[in-house]
Amino acid sequence: MPRTDVNEFKQLINGSTRILALCGAGLSAASGLPTFRGAGGLWRNHEPTSLATPEAFAIDPGLVWLFYAWRRHMALKAKPNKAHYALAELAKKKEHFLCLSQNVDGLSPRASHPTRSLRLLHGNLFDLKCFNQCGYIEPNVLRDPLCPALAPAAEDYPPDQTMPLLDPTIPTPKIKLSDLPQCPNCKEEGKASPLRPGVVWFGENLPDGMLEEVDDWVEEGKIDVMLVIGTAAAVYPAAGYTQMAKARGAVVAVFNPDVSARAGLGGNDFFFQGDSAYFLPKVLEDIIGEVNVPE
Incomplete structure (x- = not known):
């Protein structure tokens, strides 16, 4: 069974350098989408x-x-929720953070997520x-x-x-x-x-060069942590990134209200069952401080 202790995970990510995130529709669920x-x-x-x-x-x-x-x-x-802002702040604090989003809703850019660390896969x-x-x-x-x-x-x-x-x-x-x-x-x-x-519609390729760019980032070295947020990562190429990160030494942390999303996680990984808008600001608070959502 994967670990569920918030403080244990905070210690891990606080000392991490290369962090990869994969986001799905569940990231925007708290925004009402x-x-x-x-x-x-x-x-x-x-x-x-x-x-x-x-x-x-x-x-x-x-x-x-x-x-x-x-x-x-x-x-x-809709408005970006605390999870969008938490990831945007993490990108500003951690130079070697890359966020892969399967979402097309534009909420991550509206949360001022730096473009250098955000890839809109779809x-x-x-x-x-x-x-x-x-x-x-x-x-x-x-x-x-x-x-x-x-x-x-x-x-x-x-x-x-x-x-x-x-x-x-x-x-x-x-x-x-x-x-x-x-x-x-x-x-x-x-x-x-x-x-x-x-x-990107079904049957179409991802934007030119994006897969190669992400693969190059993965191959650069050890990955400390992989965040899987609001997605079952069931559709390729996104589905392969968790395996790629694990092969590079990553501890995987899944944030998802659906308990079935912990499938495939090992005893060294983490699973946080619930809304990412609650858990992400909590586990990242030592790095990013308090998350404030603009009115």
Whole structure:
């Protein structure tokens, strides 16, 4: 069984130099964002993974964009929680800290996590890029709604009312391709190409050079601690990083409310069952001090 003593872990990480973190959707759970992998992880009776493919976008770009426009709206309403700020502060205190995030919600950058130590493995909801891969990218587009056709995804309703877009009994608005955001480069060349979310869909490669960059960091030397936060690390390439870190001598510490996430941990590792927004500030407090979340 892995260890669970907070003070024991604090002693370990206080003296650690090279620290690797892998973050998943559970990191943002305390910010109110759904993980989709738990109970009821559906969007209008669609498995979200069925919408996260180039093929789905090619078939019905309006439906896919409504899903991502709603996620953009939810992410913009959310605020980084104490776990985001704790990791950002750790990055400022520990020069040899690298954080790999599978999240696309933009909350880690909004917590002022230094870009030098943050790798967004699956891209960013707020980046736009050409679906036809002409190379056009528009970073960090925060307007909401993104365009008039996607306004139904940016509406707010009282907690006791269901947003029409989320009610599977109400048909989704039919959106013409020409009413979606368009690539300006392709338009100049007389071609029509919609813009798409700047995220990594199933079946796509991670951003150019990112895997090699992370592998190079791992190979530089011994890793003291690996933090696995809010993820089961079930999807490759992220799933392989825990094994890579262990091969480099790392003690693995998992932060997850799901007890099944401790599977594969040994007696030298740690498991903290609960919300990372509670545990991370606690185990890092000797390094980063008190975490203050801006109002």
